[in-house]
Amino acid sequence: GAVVSQHPSWVICKSGTSVKIECRSLDFQATTMFWYRQFPKQSLMLMATSNEGSKATYEQGVEKDKFLINHASLTLSTLTVTSAHPEDSSFYICSAEPRRGTSTDTQYFGPGTRLTVL
Amino acid sequence: EDQVTQSPEALRLQEGESSSLNCSYTVSGLRGLFWYRQDPGKGPEFLFTLYSAGEEKEKERLKATLTKKESFLHITAPKPEDSATYLCAVRNTYSGGGADGLTFGKGTHLIIQP
Numbered sequence: 075g076a077v078v079s080q081h082p083s084w085v086i087c088k089s090g091t092s093v094k095i096e097c098r099s100l101d102f103q104a105t106t107m108f109w110y111r112q113f114p115k116q117s118l119m120l121m122a123t124s125n126e127g128s129k130a131t132y133e134q135g136v137e138k139d140k141f142l143i144n145h146a147s148l149t150l151s152t153l154t155v156t157s158a159h160p161e162d163s164s165f166y167i168c169s170a171e172p173r174r175g176t177s178t179d180t181q182y183f184g185p186g187t188r189l190t191v192l
Numbered sequence: 193e194d195q196v197t198q199s200p201e202a203l204r205l206q207e208g209e210s211s212s213l214n215c216s217y218t219v220s221g222l223r224g225l226f227w228y229r230q231d232p233g234k235g236p237e238f239l240f241t242l243y244s245a246g247e248e249k250e251k252e253r254l255k256a257t258l259t260k261k262e263s264f265l266h267i268t269a270p271k272p273e274d275s276a277t278y279l280c281a282v283r284n285t286y287s288g289g290g291a292d293g294l295t296f297g298k299g300t301h302l303i304i305q306p
Contacts, residue, residue: 186233
């Protein structure tokens with residue numbers, strides 16, 4: 075149980091293009107999903123919190139217009155990196171927290187998406 | 193601001209050699225402390241959640257403990273397949289109006305040699 079998937083697992087794009095990453099909870103409903111970024115040999119840094127049916131909450135320093143988050147349903151959140159640049163190259167990982175009432179406060183993570191911007 | 197410091201940064205053990213990983217944390221109100229395992233190029237895999245000082249949890253060769261200032265991940269008689277980066281994270285009780293995610297440490301890179 076508590077499986078989270080991400081698609082794609084890796085993507086290479088040209089500078090200036092946009093990339094969409096999907097995060098799905100496969101066997102549970104997630105009221106809240108989170109997006110993290112991990113640079114090489116660094117730990118995970120929270121980018122934003124995504125709540126179903128409402129606007130995402132972004133961490134300080136994360137550009138809302140650059141990293142668009144949509145939480146369309148209780149099992150799907152998407153992150154769109156707009157006008158990507160080489161400095162956006164990173165490992166993007168989502169997590170999902172089971173719906174309240176069944177929650178253990180635990181976040182379950184997806185396998186990550188490796189983004190390389192040329 | 194929540195802070196998590198893990199030590200050592202890297203640890204190399206012989207198979208069967210038990211040891212402990214440390215996670216020191218500073219948080220205004222602890223909602224939970226979490227241990228994850230991360231293999232190269234993959235997302236973190238959930239291991240344990242600890243909520244209050246004195247709590248202990250076990251899973252196979254791993255045992256996590258919690259005090260008011262730190263947590264330990266004890267690994268008993270490790271095997272090569274236990275090699276991974278172990279991440280510690282905290283979640284604050286305060287979540288009003290803002291992001292409610294985890295604050296991670298940098299991890300301990302554990303290598304178990306046969």
